[in-house]
Amino acid sequence: MIAMAPTPVHLPVMPDEAMHYLAPRAGGVYIDCTTGLGGHSKRIAQAIGPEGRLLCIDQDGEALEFARANLNPFGRRIKFARGNFSELAAIAATNGFDSADGILMDLGVSSLQFDSAPRGFSFSHEGPLDMRMSREAGVLTAGEIVNQWEESEIADVLWKYGEIGQSRRVAAAIVRARPLRTTTDLAQVSEQALGSARKHQKIHPATQVFLALRIRVNGELDSLDSVLPQARGLLSLGPSGGGRLVAISFHSLEDRVVKQYIRREATGCICPPELPVCRCGHIATLRDLTRRAIRPGFAEVAANPRARSAVLRAAERVA
Ligand SMILES: C[S@@+](CC[C@H](N)C(=O)[O-])C[C@H]1O[C@@H](n2cnc3c(N)ncnc32)[C@H](O)[C@@H]1O
Numbered sequence: 001m002i003a004m005a006p007t008p009v010h011l012p013v014m015p016d017e018a019m020h021y022l023a024p025r026a027g028g029v030y031i032d033c034t035t036g037l038g039g040h041s042k043r044i045a046q047a048i049g050p051e052g053r054l055l056c057i058d059q060d061g062e063a064l065e066f067a068r069a070n071l072n073p074f075g076r077r078i079k080f081a082r083g084n085f086s087e088l089a090a091i092a093a094t095n096g097f098d099s100a101d102g103i104l105m106d107l108g109v110s111s112l113q114f115d116s117a118p119r120g121f122s123f124s125h126e127g128p129l130d131m132r133m134s135r136e137a138g139v140l141t142a143g144e145i146v147n148q149w150e151e152s153e154i155a156d157v158l159w160k161y162g163e164i165g166q167s168r169r170v171a172a173a174i175v176r177a178r179p180l181r182t183t184t185d186l187a188q189v190s191e192q193a194l195g196s197a198r199k200h201q202k203i204h205p206a207t208q209v210f211l212a213l214r215i216r217v218n219g220e221l222d223s224l225d226s227v228l229p230q231a232r233g234l235l236s237l238g239p240s241g242g243g244r245l246v247a248i249s250f251h252s253l254e255d256r257v258v259k260q261y262i263r264r265e266a267t268g269c270i271c272p273p274e275l276p277v278c279r280c281g282h283i284a285t286l287r288d289l290t291r292r293a294i295r296p297g298f299a300e301v302a303a304n305p306r307a308r309s310a311v312l313r314a315a316e317r318v319a
Helices: 015-022 039-048 061-070 072-077 085-094 142-148 151-162 167-177 183-194 207-218 220-234 252-265 298-303
Strands: 029-032 053-058 078-082 102-106 244-249 286-288 311-317
Touching (some): 015 102, 015 311, 029 039, 039 053, 039 102, 053 061, 053 072, 053 085, 072 078, 085 220, 142 151, 142 207, 151 167, 167 183, 220 252, 244 252, 252 286, 252 311
Parallel strands (some): 053 078, 102 244
């Protein structure tokens, strides 16, 4: 008998809250920018019914294949597109989505990616230092950064994306330990460099090192910066209310980008306060639906510990 590989599972984070703010309606048009295994998409597909349309985007071809299988029962109401959401406007246009009643972003990596040793995202599974969400996307891997970049460049990455106070110490340890081949090599070096300084902390010393490298490898903050205005541009402006943007972030840097973008676009004049009259001419194009960040409840975090750092923000397009 042939042993079947188990189907990967990813529990969608804050599914009820995401649907509450996205408010998908029958016959509506929606875009899931981060389809993963299709958990949130399934909820959207159910809500929009056979007349609705959903565009499911992911840059990870493997994830998209699982999503296709999981969402197969919804047939023609769903289109799939592999690509980086930093190209959202072009991907939407290519697939015939001129505007959307709702756009969802559930950022970061899925369990499929995180738990797969060959993808190299986690120090809990020994694998190559890869960390690319899209294996087609360019050549940069975590291995290239730790083995080929200058010590000061590595320190910058750790400082900027991991907010690691001892970034220089870790960068120096990485350079001394070259070549680093596996996630275990990097976890050990991180632990040696940071272990004593972080003994009082609950998280593993390598956590922030891995996070920083992953963010840099995938250009995560740049993609987020670039997708937000494109998403706003696609949101519909209907008589019964504008289209909605829902973003779920998993670390403070990501959440800051989303929060600042929504605040800015939900504000009229953005001139410096010392100017007596408005010179910017900026007008609000969004309404902030979540002035205070929405976080998962205790029950969800108990059932799905990966939800613990999630923060949801939402906004609605206004004329
Ligand atoms: C947290 S998972 C989404 C899980 C999904 N909501 C579900 O319920 O199964 C994030 C997904 O977004 C994808 N992703 C992250 N950044 C992306 C980007 N810039 N462009 C396209 N996909 C991206 C990842 O490949 C991953 O599959």
